[in-house]
Amino acid sequence: MKFTWTDEQKAFADSLESLLSSADTVGAARAWAENNTEPGLALWNRLAEQGVNALVVPEEAGGMGATAVELVIAFEALGRHGVPGPWVESAAYLPLALGSNPVVGELAEGAVGSVAVAPNTPYALDADVAAHAFAVDGGVVTTATAGERKQSVDGTRRLFTPVAGDAVTADGDLDAAFNLAALATAAQLLGAGERLLDEAVAYVKQRRQFGREIGSYQAIKHKLADVRIALDFARPLINGAALAIDGPDAARDVSAAKVYAADAAYLASRAALQVHGAIGYTQELDLSIWITKVRALVTAWGTPAVHRSRVLGALVAAEA
Numbered sequence: 001m002k003f004t005w006t007d008e009q010k011a012f013a014d015s016l017e018s019l020l021s022s023a024d025t026v027g028a029a030r031a032w033a034e035n036n037t038e039p040g041l042a043l044w045n046r047l048a049e050q051g052v053n054a055l056v057v058p059e060e061a062g063g064m065g066a067t068a069v070e071l072v073i074a075f076e077a078l079g080r081h082g083v084p085g086p087w088v089e090s091a092a093y094l095p096l097a098l099g100s101n102p103v104v105g106e107l108a109e110g111a112v113g114s115v116a117v118a119p120n121t122p123y124a125l126d127a128d129v130a131a132h133a134f135a136v137d138g139g140v141v142t143t144a145t146a147g148e149r150k151q152s153v154d155g156t157r158r159l160f161t162p163v164a165g166d167a168v169t170a171d172g173d174l175d176a177a178f179n180l181a182a183l184a185t186a187a188q189l190l191g192a193g194e195r196l197l198d199e200a201v202a203y204v205k206q207r208r209q210f211g212r213e214i215g216s217y218q219a220i221k222h223k224l225a226d227v228r229i230a231l232d233f234a235r236p237l238i239n240g241a242a243l244a245i246d247g248p249d250a251a252r253d254v255s256a257a258k259v260y261a262a263d264a265a266y267l268a269s270r271a272a273l274q275v276h277g278a279i280g281y282t283q284e285l286d287l288s289i290w291i292t293k294v295r296a297l298v299t300a301w302g303t304p305a306v307h308r309s310r311v312l313g314a315l316v317a318a319e320a
Contacts (some may be wrong), residue, residue, distance in 0.1 A: 003236060003239040003240075003243075004107060004236075005069075005073070009069065009070060009073060012073060013073050013077065014071060015050060015217075016026055016047075016050060016052070016073070016074060016077040016106060017051060018048060018049070020077055020078075020080075020081040020083065021081075023037070023043055023046070023081075023083040024291060025043065025082055025083055026082065026286050027039060027205050028040045028042075028083070028084060029045050029082045029083070029084045029289050030037045030289075032084035032085070032155075032156045032158070033084075033155030033156045034155075035039070035158070037126075037129050037300040040084045040085055041085075041112070041129070043083060043241075044085055044110065044112065045110055047083070048109065048110030049110075050230055051064050052074045052078075052087075052091060053065075053069070053090060053091050053107060053108055053109070053110050053111075054107075054108035054109070055069070055070050055071050055091060056068070056071055056091070056092065056095050056096065056180065057095045057104055057105070057107065057108040057161070061100075061105050061108065062104075062105040062108045062109065063095070063104075063105075063108040064108075067242070067245075068076070068180060068183060068241075068242040068245040069157075069239070069242045069243065071091070071092060071180070071183070071243045072091070072136045072183065072184070072186070072187040072238055072239065072303045073183055073187075074091070074187075075087065075088075075092075075142075075184045075185075075187035075188050075191065076187045076188070076190050076191035076194075077191060078188055078191065079187065079188035079189060079190065079191025079192040079193075079195070079293075079297075080191035080192065080194055080195045080291045081191075081195070082156075082192070082195070082290055082293060084126075084156040085126060086112065086113065086124075086125040086130065087184070087188075088112055088125075088181050088185055088300075088301065089114045089115045089124075089125055089130075089181070089182045090107055090111075090112060090113040090114070091107070091184070091272045092177075092180045092181045092183075092184040093114045093115055093177045093178070093180065093181040094107055094115055094132075094134070094177070095116070095172075095177075096172050096173060096176050096177035096180055097101070097106060097134075097136065097141065097170055097172045097173075097174050097177035098134075098141070098168075098169075098170050098171075098172050099170060099171035099172030099173075100169070100171055100172075101168065101169050101170055101171075101172075103132050106131070106132065107132070107141045109133060111131040111276065112126070112129055112130045112132075113130055113131070113132045113133070113134075114126055114127045114130035114132075114134070114144075114181075115133065115134040115135065115136060115144075116134075116135045116136070116144065116161075116162040116302045117136040117137075117174075117178065117181075118135075118136065118137040118138075118257070120178070120303070120306060121181075121300070121301055121302075121304045122149055122161075122303060123159035123160060123161060123162070124144060124146065124159070124160050124161075124162045125157060125158065125159060125160075126158050126160075127145070127146035127160040127162065128146040128160060128268050130146075133145060133146065133162065134162075134168065134170075135162040135164045136174065137164070139174060140163045140167055140253065141167065141168050141170035141174075142165055142166060142167050142168060142246035143164075143165035143166055143168055144163060144164055144165060145162070145163045145165065146160040146162075146163070147160055147161035147162060147163040148160065148161040152219075153292050153295050154292040154293045154295065154296035155292065156289070157293075157296050157300075169258070170250040175251070176245075176246075176250070178301070178302075179245060179250050179251055179254045180245065180254075181253070181301045182254050182258045182301045182302050182307070183241055183242060183245065183254045183257060183258070183259065185297055185300050185301045186234075186238050186254070186257045186261040186262070187189050187238055187261075188294055189234075189258075189261040189262055189264070189265040189294060189297050189298070190231065190234055190235060190238060190261050190264070190265065190291075192265050192269075192290045192293055192294050192297070193227070193230075193231050193261070193264050193267075193268035193269075193294065194231060194268075195290050196227075196265070196268040196269055196271075196287070196290050196294070197224065197227050197228065197231065197268050197271075197272070199272055199286075199287055199290075200224060200227075200268075200271055200272040200275050200276070201224060203275060203276055204220055204224070204275050206283070207275075209210055220275060222269060223271050223275070226267065226271070227264070227267055229231075230260075230263065230264035230267050230268070231264045231265075231268065231300070233260065233264070234257070234261045234263075234264040234265075236260070237253075237257040237260050240253060240257070240258045240259060241253040241254045241256070241257040249314065251310050251314065252310065252311055252314035252315075254307075255302070255307035255308070255310040255311045255314075256304075256307075256311050258301070258302060258304075258307045259304050259307045259308055259311070262268035262297070262298040263304075265294045265297070265298070265300055266294055266295070268294070269290065269291045269294045269295065272287060272290075272291065273287075273291060282304065285305050
């Protein structure tokens with residue numbers, strides 16, 4: 001099957017790329033990691049004006065009523081540019097989980113939301129800046145506040161233990177919400193992997209050793225070619241899962257996409273680190289933003305073990 005974007009989807013992707021390319025996303029990410037959320041929230045509002053927050057919110061609730069394909073387009077761009085903030089929570093999980101709750105309309109307009117979903121997402125990302133924070137446990141949705149701060153390998157992922165409050169009206173589909181969140185995370189991983197490969201390719205074209213660009217050595221070429229192949233194989237899995245998100249095999253397809261995207265992005269991070277050499281280990285190098293983000297997103301919204309188990313369960317059930 002060949003996946004191609006419509007003219008409207010291409011225009012949406014181009015508009016996001018234009019916005020993010022002209023924004024100081026690296027500066028916003030570094031400030032966010034230092035608890036200065038002002039630049040990141042300013043970028044958040046600009047993206048909200050582009051409709052990113054409202055993509056999967058129904059039109060009758062003030063959203064765009066778009067499909068998971070548009071969501072994947074947006075989240076790949078967010079991953080490629082390292083945009084900080086609880087995007088998966090606000091734009092993917094909560095709109096589906098809350099259903100007819102009026103908060104969904106506020107999220108569509110750009111309000112920041114966060115959620116912890118036991119057991120796979122135990123911490124609420126950036127709950128301290130969220131206008132609406134929730135906790136989900138055993139199918140019950142409650143309000144939440146930011147509790148103890150937890151350390152993440154990715155400095156831009158500010159994790160908090162949720163302190164549950166009162167139960168809220170949430171008549172959405174929690175399973176479908178989890179699937180969409182995992183798919184959005186897979187798209188972020190793909191975008192981050194693409195950025196890491198771009199950075200690695202640019203570096204090996206300028207770094208010289210023994211009188212030659214290091215990119216001219218076969219070992220380097222093969223390493224980067226392996227990354228290119230891995231990312232190219234991850235993309236159709238993500239696109240396929242987006243198209244099948246409402247079908248009976250959604251959990252299987254989403255989990256397969258999440259596992260493969262995580263593997264491909266992690267391979268990209270390792271290759272980019274290796275070709276950069278010792279400088280690749282420094283926080284001062286912008287590359288570190290994507291290396292640490294990939295490491296964190298690999299286990300976000302379900303570890304590889306969780307998603308492999310879901311794929312296996314679906315295959316066993318199909319054979320029964």
